[in-house]
Amino acid sequence: MADNDDQHAPEQGGEPDDALTAPADPPAQVDPEDEDLAAPAEPDTPALSRRKLFAGAGIAAAVVAGGGLAAWLTTRRTPGAGGVNRALKIGYGGGVCEAPLYVAHHEKIFEKHGLNVQIVKTGGDEIKDAVGAGKLDAAPGIFFSWLKPIEQGIDAKLAAGLHEGCLRIVVPPDSPIKSVAELRGKPIGVGAIGDSAMSFFSLDLLDAGINPSEDIDWRVFAADQLTDALVRGDIAAIAASDPNGLLPTLKGKARELTNNSQGTNRQLYCCATAINGRLLREDPDVARALVTAWAEGSRWAGANIPQTAAIEVDNKYVAADQPTIEAILKTYGYNPSAARLESEITSGIAKFAKTGYLDRKTDPNALAGKVYADLGLNW
Incomplete structure (x- = not known):
């Protein structure tokens, strides 16, 4: 399931993380008296490099076929x-x-x-x-x-x-990076500082002896620019929730390094x-x-x-x-x-702290x- 704080459209930027594209006329609208619930517009800023910032959190979602139930x-x-x-x-x-x-x-x-x-x-x-x-x-x-x-x-x-x-880290298909431990000092693209993927994979970075707020160069890109930034070499990896985490792999522009169903934090x-x-x-x-x-x-x-x-x-x-x-x-x-x-x-709280x-x-x-x-x- 997606957390609403970090959802983005895959090819259009400006939409919530985990969404492919939010419809112009969604099935249910916010009541007039609740207009303050309307989703805010995404900033147009293409890329921001911010080190030692860690706020917000989240992870985004997933499922296993439960056949027969x-x-x-x-x-x-x-x-x-x-x-x-x-x-x-x-x-x-x-x-x-x-x-x-x-x-x-x-x-x-x-x-x-x-x-x-x-x-x-x-x-x-x-x-x-x-x-x-x-x-x-x-x-x-x-x-x-x-x-x-x-x-x-x-x-x-x-x-x-x-x-x-539904959270993934992906790298270019020909990247020499084979594990999370090799991300130390590398630029990683995310949809927002402290979003779901950044928050979750910070746990994996801790397990690898990496301080996520000091040893990683987190770079923020609009959702539709993450894959291009990876292809250009501006970032060494993408940490994102689906679909932005999976689409680059489906398109042959990335390979998956890890996801939140693997490793010591999979539970x-x-x-x-x-x-x-x-x-x-x-x-x-x-x-x-x-x-x-x-x-x-x-x-x-x-x-x-x-x-x-x-x-x-x-x-x-x-x-x-x-x-x-x-x-x-x-x-x-x-x-x-x-x-x-x-x-x-x-x-989970003890580790996330x-x-x-x-x-x-x-x-x-x-x-x-x-x-x-x-x-x-x-x-």
């Missing part, structure tokens, strides 16, 4: 959630990896759980404030990108992991369900139904890749041909879990308590 999932219902008939507003950024949300909406899985869900196109950092303020009831969120806002007091929590696997979820705190406190049954339905959407997507790609293309969530979307979705691993997210949060993104005084256990919403879900 679809029939069971579509008949399963959340205990105690029947008849809630609650209207909810969920934000999305228009990314390929937000497939679980699109599926749960269009396959009427939310309705099966008694929920009337409107999905609202938005993006940028304001989506976190909107969820925290209750303007949105929930949003798909990059695990790491929500840690700092929650640390600072935003009224939202993460309730379940949705998928992993960390990238995308999760971020839920408004007031909803969690006042109506936990509704929150439980929402998270369960969302997870069913994730498993359904993994078991039905062609149908999921068709949902994304036909409803103009992304502007690309279906074979391309299918190729991207097939690289993911859908394995939604509330219990697994809970088990990974504390260790070493990047310098979180407050140095942060207690991982205390922050984990603020981050995770225990809805009694055992899956």
